[in-house]
Amino acid sequence: MTFPTAVNDQITDTVTQTNVKVLGDAPAVALGSIYQSLANSTGSAQQQLANSAQTATNQGVNQLHSVDAMAGAVATAKVAQSDVPDTMQALLTALKGAKD
Numbered sequence: 001m002t003f004p005t006a007v008n009d010q011i012t013d014t015v016t017q018t019n020v021k022v023l024g025d026a027p028a029v030a031l032g033s034i035y036q037s038l039a040n041s042t043g044s045a046q047q048q049l050a051n052s053a054q055t056a057t058n059q060g061v062n063q064l065h066s067v068d069a070m071a072g073a074v075a076t077a078k079v080a081q082s083d084v085p086d087t088m089q090a091l092l093t094a095l096k097g098a099k100d
Helices: 009-065 067-081 084-099
Strands: none
Touching: 009 067, 067 084
């Protein structure tokens, strides 16, 4: 049983309908917010994965470009550890002595 009030019945009906609509829309709005948050997280993960893939590709290309340099460095290290430098130094000394 309703009591008579100083507020028009149309106003109270409108407020009641608005409240019902807000309560009815709340689950949909909450799910929309969750889906939006999930999409944002997925997008961030994809971006990080793309960055990692680009980094791995760059590292592979850098290694491909450094193969010749590495081969030269290994060969130089092997020559430096042998007796070739001493032999070459002795030959240079002998050649300088013969020139004088």
